[in-house]
Amino acid sequence: MKIAGLQKTTLIDYPGQIAATLFLYGCNFRCGFCYNADLVTKEAKGSFKEEEILAFLDKRKGKLNAVCITGGEPLLTLTESFLKKIKDLGYLVKIDTNGTNPRKLKNLIEKGLVDYVAMDIKGSKEDYDIITGVKVNINDIEETIMILKEFENYEFRTTTLEEFHNSEKIESIGKWLGKLMGEKPYKYFLQGFKKDGDFIDPEYKKKNNTSEKYLKDLKKTADNYFQTVGIRW
Numbered sequence: 001m002k003i004a005g006l007q008k009t010t011l012i013d014y015p016g017q018i019a020a021t022l023f024l025y026g027c028n029f030r031c032g033f034c035y036n037a038d039l040v041t042k043e044a045k046g047s048f049k050e051e052e053i054l055a056f057l058d059k060r061k062g063k064l065n066a067v068c069i070t071g072g073e074p075l076l077t078l079t080e081s082f083l084k085k086i087k088d089l090g091y092l093v094k095i096d097t098n099g100t101n102p103r104k105l106k107n108l109i110e111k112g113l114v115d116y117v118a119m120d121i122k123g124s125k126e127d128y129d130i131i132t133g134v135k136v137n138i139n140d141i142e143e144t145i146m147i148l149k150e151f152e153n154y155e156f157r158t159t160t161l162e163e164f165h166n167s168e169k170i171e172s173i174g175k176w177l178g179k180l181m182g183e184k185p186y187k188y189f190l191q192g193f194k195k196d197g198d199f200i201d202p203e204y205k206k207k208n209n210t211s212e213k214y215l216k217d218l219k220k221t222a223d224n225y226f227q228t229v230g231i232r233w
């Protein structure tokens with residue numbers, strides 16, 4: 001496990017909590033619009049030591065109450081022992097995931113080491129390979145969705161780009177998740193694309209930011225398929 005970064009305080013990453021965010025190196029997807037290319041495609045360097053992070057969290061007890069673990073794809077390398085040490089300090093833990101490691105997620109949830117999960121839904125089921133730039137095992141994605149149905153403390157989210165996500169695609173995502181779960185999924189966020197970042201595919205620097213109108217139009221469709229829909233940009 002290589003910890004690339006620490007955001008010491010965030011009010012927006014963990015709903016309703018004051019959190020710190022840890023960034024872990026590595027990802028098994030290659031989304032062209034990924035703005036964390038350093039975490040995904042470059043060799044891990046300048047990492048924090050686990051003890052440094054734990055000492056920081058120990059000192060901030062009472063001021064912070066949650067830790068968000070993101071990437072990259074944190075479930076590739078996150079260790080159970082590290083998570084347990086964070087929980088032993090009394091923190092709530094949120095995991096961000098692309099949904100490719102259901103067995104590890106289930107194990108961590110069953111051991112009481114995870115309190116909230118945010119799962120990326122990259123696009124409609126048919127578009128996963130093209131959006132992520134790799135051959136995706138969609139069974140893993142669906143297994144993660146079903147684990148979250150049982151877990152209940154989750155949100156799904158999609159970073160929206162006009163080339164991949166129109167109303168029909170959002171409808172397709174909504175129907176896919178609803179059919180799998182047998183109910184309207186609880187929380188869904190439509191996230192805007194911003195062209196600032198160190199993208200995996202530098203062509204994304206030339207694209208336009210997602211507009212407010214585009215997101216609001218997508219939300220009108222998503223409202224039919226999810227219990228609550230939010231917009232972030």
Ligand code: SF4
Binds near residue numbers: 028030035036120
């Ligand atoms: S956007 Fe997320 S899933 Fe895609 S390459 Fe970047 S870190 Fe991985």
